[in-house]
Amino acid sequence: MSTCRVPGCTAPVTRWGSLCSTHKSRQRRHGHPQQTGVTKAELVPFVALVRQRKSRNPDSPLWGQIEARWAALVEHCRGVVAQALDGRAMNRHQRQACVEVVRIADHVEPWTVIETALALYMMQEHDHRRFQSDDAFRHQLSRRLRGLTDVNAGSWFDHGSGRVKRVYRDLPATTTLTMAAMLNEAFGLPGLMLARREEEDARKRRDEVHQLGEAVRNLT
Numbered sequence: 001m002s003t004c005r006v007p008g009c010t011a012p013v014t015r016w017g018s019l020c021s022t023h024k025s026r027q028r029r030h031g032h033p034q035q036t037g038v039t040k041a042e043l044v045p046f047v048a049l050v051r052q053r054k055s056r057n058p059d060s061p062l063w064g065q066i067e068a069r070w071a072a073l074v075e076h077c078r079g080v081v082a083q084a085l086d087g088r089a090m091n092r093h094q095r096q097a098c099v100e101v102v103r104i105a106d107h108v109e110p111w112t113v114i115e116t117a118l119a120l121y122m123m124q125e126h127d128h129r130r131f132q133s134d135d136a137f138r139h140q141l142s143r144r145l146r147g148l149t150d151v152n153a154g155s156w157f158d159h160g161s162g163r164v165k166r167v168y169r170d171l172p173a174t175t176t177l178t179m180a181a182m183l184n185e186a187f188g189l190p191g192l193m194l195a196r197r198e199e200e201d202a203r204k205r206r207d208e209v210h211q212l213g214e215a216v217r218n219l220t
Contacts (some may be wrong), residue, residue: 004019031133031136031140031177032136035131035132037143038140040147066190073183073186074101074102077101080095081098084098097171101179108149114187116145117183120144124137125195125199126195141183142180
């Protein structure tokens with residue numbers, strides 16, 4: 001029997017394909033068989049960086065420009081949803097992606113959406129290995145923003161722990177990528193520029209520490 005193509009995995013492949021059931025599920029949910037989900041806790045330090053940058057530059061037009069990008073995307077998606085309700089034929093993945101964007105906008109404050117998206121771009125720039133591929137990042141972008149509202153979650157009772165647990169309903173992979181493309185259009189450019197500015201400032205701080213250390217070592 002053939003085994004999973006993921007290095008180190010000896011589980012048998014599913015009937016059709018080259019992945020075991022676990023890695024096939026990850027491929028579908030996360031965009032890559034070896035990608036794991038980005039947790040809210042992982043994003044905390046990067047959200048903090050976004051907030052610090054904003055607090056140091058409260059009057060920067062950047063924040064208003066990003067909010068306008070998000071508002072424009074939401075308006076576009078509301079239009080698509082309205083057309084779908086009127087019976088207009090359209091790509092189902094585009095329609096479903098727009099429904100998800102509107103759902104987020106209706107239940108989450110704009111800045112919460114924005115800082116979460118920007119934090120993901122900062123995480124990507126800080127640790128490229130956290131994302132196994134571009135598709136994996138796109139899946140996490142869509143999943144983390146959908147995770148901001150409980151509307152997308154179901155619940156089940158775990159008899160082992162005696163607690164109610166939440167599980168988020170997955171979208172089809174094509175819908176997830178369609179949604180991510182929309183989000184990237186809104187947040188990609190400012191997210192990458194902000195992430196690179198953060199890295200540049202961190203590099204300057206490291207250089208200053210190095211220069212200070214050299215000066216101390218040269219003391220007689």
